[in-house]
Amino acid sequence: MIRVAVDALGGDRAPEEIVAGALLAANDEIKPILYGPAGLSTGGLELVETDGVVEMHEKPADVVRAKPDSSLVRAVRAVGDGDVDVVVSAGNTGALLAASLLHIRRLPGVMRPAIAVMIPARRGPTVLIDGGANADARPEHLVQFAHMGVVFAEEMLGVTEPEVRLLSIGEEPEKGNQLTLETAALLVGSGLRFMGNQEGRVLLEGQADVIVCDGFTGNVALKTLEGAILSVVGSLRTEVAATVRGKIGGLLIRPAARRLRQRLDPDTYGGAYLLGLKGLVVISHGSSSRQAIANAIGLAARGVEHRLVDRLAGRVPERVVESSRSSTP
Amino acid sequence: MIRVAVDALGGDRAPEEIVAGALLAANDEIKPILYGPAGLSTGGLELVETDGVVEMHEKPADVVRAKPDSSLVRAVRAVGDGDVDVVVSAGNTGALLAASLLHIRRLPGVMRPAIAVMIPARRGPTVLIDGGANADARPEHLVQFAHMGVVFAEEMLGVTEPEVRLLSIGEEPEKGNQLTLETAALLVGSGLRFMGNQEGRVLLEGQADVIVCDGFTGNVALKTLEGAILSVVGSLRTEVAATVRGKIGGLLIRPAARRLRQRLDPDTYGGAYLLGLKGLVVISHGSSSRQAIANAIGLAARGVEHRLVDRLAGRVPERVVESSRSSTP
Numbered sequence: 001m002i003r004v005a006v007d008a009l010g011g012d013r014a015p016e017e018i019v020a021g022a023l024l025a026a027n028d029e030i031k032p033i034l035y036g037p038a039g040l041s042t043g044g045l046e047l048v049e050t051d052g053v054v055e056m057h058e059k060p061a062d063v064v065r066a067k068p069d070s071s072l073v074r075a076v077r078a079v080g081d082g083d084v085d086v087v088v089s090a091g092n093t094g095a096l097l098a099a100s101l102l103h104i105r106r107l108p109g110v111m112r113p114a115i116a117v118m119i120p121a122r123r124g125p126t127v128l129i130d131g132g133a134n135a136d137a138r139p140e141h142l143v144q145f146a147h148m149g150v151v152f153a154e155e156m157l158g159v160t161e162p163e164v165r166l167l168s169i170g171e172e173p174e175k176g177n178q179l180t181l182e183t184a185a186l187l188v189g190s191g192l193r194f195m196g197n198q199e200g201r202v203l204l205e206g207q208a209d210v211i212v213c214d215g216f217t218g219n220v221a222l223k224t225l226e227g228a229i230l231s232v233v234g235s236l237r238t239e240v241a242a243t244v245r246g247k248i249g250g251l252l253i254r255p256a257a258r259r260l261r262q263r264l265d266p267d268t269y270g271g272a273y274l275l276g277l278k279g280l281v282v283i284s285h286g287s288s289s290r291q292a293i294a295n296a297i298g299l300a301a302r303g304v305e306h307r308l309v310d311r312l313a314g315r316v317p318e319r320v321v322e323s324s325r326s327s328t329p
Numbered sequence: 330m331i332r333v334a335v336d337a338l339g340g341d342r343a344p345e346e347i348v349a350g351a352l353l354a355a356n357d358e359i360k361p362i363l364y365g366p367a368g369l370s371t372g373g374l375e376l377v378e379t380d381g382v383v384e385m386h387e388k389p390a391d392v393v394r395a396k397p398d399s400s401l402v403r404a405v406r407a408v409g410d411g412d413v414d415v416v417v418s419a420g421n422t423g424a425l426l427a428a429s430l431l432h433i434r435r436l437p438g439v440m441r442p443a444i445a446v447m448i449p450a451r452r453g454p455t456v457l458i459d460g461g462a463n464a465d466a467r468p469e470h471l472v473q474f475a476h477m478g479v480v481f482a483e484e485m486l487g488v489t490e491p492e493v494r495l496l497s498i499g500e501e502p503e504k505g506n507q508l509t510l511e512t513a514a515l516l517v518g519s520g521l522r523f524m525g526n527q528e529g530r531v532l533l534e535g536q537a538d539v540i541v542c543d544g545f546t547g548n549v550a551l552k553t554l555e556g557a558i559l560s561v562v563g564s565l566r567t568e569v570a571a572t573v574r575g576k577i578g579g580l581l582i583r584p585a586a587r588r589l590r591q592r593l594d595p596d597t598y599g600g601a602y603l604l605g606l607k608g609l610v611v612i613s614h615g616s617s618s619r620q621a622i623a624n625a626i627g628l629a630a631r632g633v634e635h636r637l638v639d640r641l642a643g644r645v646p647e648r649v650v651e652s653s654r655s656s657t658p
Binding site for chain 1: 388465496501504506509530532533544554557562564565568569572578581582585586589592593
């Protein structure tokens with residue numbers, strides 16, 4: 001039985017959609033435990049009573065200390081204290097990161113935790129890391145992200161010797177900014193299967209198994225991707241609805257459109273792992289629906305089953321030492 | 330009569346598609362002049378004979394001095410020398426930038442030229458600046474980009490008091506990296522209509538008139554956008570073709586899909602302006618088709634008609650001085 005702490009007050013649609021998602025995910029193997037206010041209607045799920053809520057706009061560093069009894073902080077602390085196996089929250093990402101650093105703590109050797117996001121590429125899922133935990137990062141951080149992404153791809157996606165690429169502005173090795181140029185030099189000597197740069201153009205095609213970038217670039221790319229998918233589908237719907245002929249065609253292609261939407265819907269994964277900690281944390285979209293939350297809880301449980309944290313603990317720090325050694329003069 | 334120098338050897342499909350595009354664009358008002366090797370079949374267009382080609386992978390700084398007679402360098406120099414009104418090239422962007430800095434030179438006060446790209450947003454075209462000229466940039470550069478983008482939106486798109494936003498990882502002012510946080514602080518005091526951050530999610534919707542970012546982020550976002558559009562449309566086509574029902578529906582929605590493609594096709598604009606120079610330069614996509622080149626030449630001519638360089642010369646430096654003053658202690 002995998003125990004999943006669920007932050008009942010995290011996200012724009014909390015608590016209703018969160019509770020509903022937890023109920024959807026509950027089964028013989030998965031036990032969601034809700035962290036939320038007394039009296040919350042949980043449909044029979046266990047409730048750990050908490051006091052206070054972390055708002056989306058609150059400053060991460062302050063809020064974690066100022067609101068130790070909030071649903072977000074308590075749910076995260078439950079992982080650190082060993083009360084649960086994993087935590088899922090659709091709340092303030094920065095606060096989640098800050099609470100995790102404080103209450104779960106980093107794996108030895110890991111400088112910065114990073115968000116590993118699965119991209120539903122045509123060739124199959126690709127791991128992008130960092131999806132937004134580190135808005136500013138140094139080359140040695142990116143090398144660690146690459147190592148973590150590789151362990152993720154191997155353990156969770158079953159990829160043998162995953163190919164790593166660096167998100168940049170051209171495939172040629174001389175294309176990039178200071179950060180990517182220095183990172184590329186380190187990745188070449190990292191022992192990873194580094195294949196060079198990748199452009200944002202092929203993100204949805206799936207050129208590499210693991211795509212490495214700083215959290216700012218990764219977050220901009222992910223949101224651009226998401227927005228473009230929604231916008232193209234929405235615009236096509238508008239155009240189709242503009243004529244009778246289009247409407248009939250639209251009805252006929254509906255099953256095809258549904259299959260596409262299923263693959264591209266961010267709710268399909270429901271969340272992303274925050275990797276590099278001594279415990280497992282899953283971050284969901286602020287706008288998560290019940291289905292997204294249910295899927296995120298499923299993702300959280302799979303991470304526990306695959307003992308993702310142990311795998312990372314066994315491999316990242318060691319390799320990281322290698323890489324950083326080669327980077328220091 | 331507007332004289333447009335066209336680099337006949339720039340781009341993956343040169344010279345055939347370039348020459349064909351120039352022929353398409355030629356009319357009573359627009360006179361494309363091809364810069365290319367002796368004997369090039371020009372279909373009657375004027376040819377300025379050049380010697381050598383700048384390859385896509387060549388290092389910009391070296392190549393401009395090493396190949397002064399190449400089609401790219403000569404076409405750019407023609408603007409600097411006043412032989413033509415504007416230059417269009419689908420060649421090596423870095424080399425184009427380096428050649429422009431050397432032979433056209435920056436407008437007084439402008440620290441860094443930047444690429445202004447029009448995004449075909451649902452609400453109408455949006456200007457993204459910098460689309461890739463400056464992989465590393467400082468906050469004061471971004472403020473200049475904002476000023477240039479505003480002049481562009483006013484003069485070329487007819488927008489009154491354009492709204493400026495900063496591309497970042499959240500709308501909240503505290504979200505961002507070091508660069509965007511410092512830039513936002515400067516933009517607040519810039520006299521521009523700065524509305525805060527914008528996420529990549531809404532790029533295709535058109536939240537702002539001008540979106541400012543460094544060239545690395547901008548280029549990643551633009552390519553991600555472009556790739557996502559192609560990938561979604563391509564995937565939908567595959568799904569639709571998988572069943573007979575889908576195929577019939579696909580035929581019926583074809584006109585709707587065509588209208589959408591027309592708006593989203595990068596060939597619609599065909600190119601982007603490199604702004605901040607004493608002359609006008611239009612950069613086209615490396616993979617440009619004849620239609621893209623023809624549209625780029627049209628765009629180049631419109632920039633000349635609107636006296637875009639004069640407008641920038643009259644306004645950017647002055648405002649930039651204001652902004653930089655407020656940024657220095």
